[in-house]
Amino acid sequence: MKHNLFILFYLLCNVFIYAFQAGFWVYILGFVLFSAVVIWGSFDIQLGYFVNSLTHKRTKIKEVALTFDDGPTEFTPKFLDLLKENNIKATFFCIGKQIEKYPETFQRIIAEGHTVGNHTFSHSKNTGFLSASKMMEEIERCDEVILKIGEIKTNLYRPPFGVTNPNIAKAIRKTGKKSIGWNVRSLDTVIIDEKKIYKRITKNIKKGRIILMHDTSGKTYNVLVDLLLFLKQKNYSTFTIDNI
CATH class of the missing domain: 3.20.20.370 (Glycoside hydrolase/deacetylase)
Structure with missing residues (x-):
């Protein structure tokens, strides 16, 4: 599930932000971006963000x-x-x-x-x-x-x-x-x-x-x-x- 990988990535980013003592606004920006990706993933089935859905057939035929x-x-x-x-x-x-x-x-x-x-x-x-x-x-x-x-x-x-x-x-x-x-x-x-x-x-x-x-x-x-x-x-x- 891509969502789990993205959560891990988000947490690692927060660790780096904390380590480099970035401003509070950086945390806010990160959270907004994280939320945007989750919402996008919820509504765009082609992304396969939460569920791997079949969206096409691999074929050479018309x-x-x-x-x-x-x-x-x-x-x-x-x-x-x-x-x-x-x-x-x-x-x-x-x-x-x-x-x-x-x-x-x-x-x-x-x-x-x-x-x-x-x-x-x-x-x-x-x-x-x-x-x-x-x-x-x-x-x-x-x-x-x-x-x-x-x-x-x-x-x-x-x-x-x-x-x-x-x-x-x-x-x-x-x-x-x-x-x-x-x-x-x-x-x-x-x-x-x-x-x-x-x-x-x-x-x-x-x-x-x-x-x-x-x-x-x-x-x-x-x-x-x-x-x-x-x-x-x-x-x-x-x-x-x-x-x-």
């Missing part, structure tokens, strides 16, 4: 992964129709309570050959503040729903909001999950303009990239329509996360 978070929802069937029409498989990181709300859609995701992953039971806005035991409960409850409704098990897990910290790292380790990140973030839940979302994704397309989207709106569906055309024109194929 292929990318389409991943969808926060479903299933009322919009998911349209996404599935589009993917089926184009003979494309994707990876869906599903929320437990959403699976309970749309069980037939979840079963369809599996039946049509897509990969599913755990995205916690409730996708709590307080994810970053939960204890390790609470995070384990969130992951395990989602696993139970996946097994009950989908009759499958998965070791794939994507942290809500991409947030990681020592408690989340412990929960992932204890539940035997494989943390999955991304290196192309669409920000489709934040950006309103479909064209801006499309440009944000396509300008970052490279071999082995993992694209993060959400099957939660008609807006993202429209972006996906254009994205699939783009991938076809550029001769890109797709892979699912379980095939890395």
Whole structure:
């Protein structure tokens, strides 16, 4: 864990600061920098600061992964129709309570050959503040729903909001999950303009990239329509996360 190494580095720096009798402001500056790195590491899953997450595939082939978070929802069937029409498989990181709300859609995701992953039971806005035991409960409850409704098990897990910290790292380790990140973030839940979302994704397309989207709106569906055309024109194929 990079966090432990950074703590050691920070402590050694403090020893040197003390040894050379630096001013108090140096301690303050060091603490501010330390805090900034920890916060950055918590929110940027690609850094692997607290958890080593899979964020890309090493490949020489022109292929990318389409991943969808926060479903299933009322919009998911349209996404599935589009993917089926184009003979494309994707990876869906599903929320437990959403699976309970749309069980037939979840079963369809599996039946049509897509990969599913755990995205916690409730996708709590307080994810970053939960204890390790609470995070384990969130992951395990989602696993139970996946097994009950989908009759499958998965070791794939994507942290809500991409947030990681020592408690989340412990929960992932204890539940035997494989943390999955991304290196192309669409920000489709934040950006309103479909064209801006499309440009944000396509300008970052490279071999082995993992694209993060959400099957939660008609807006993202429209972006996906254009994205699939783009991938076809550029001769890109797709892979699912379980095939890395």
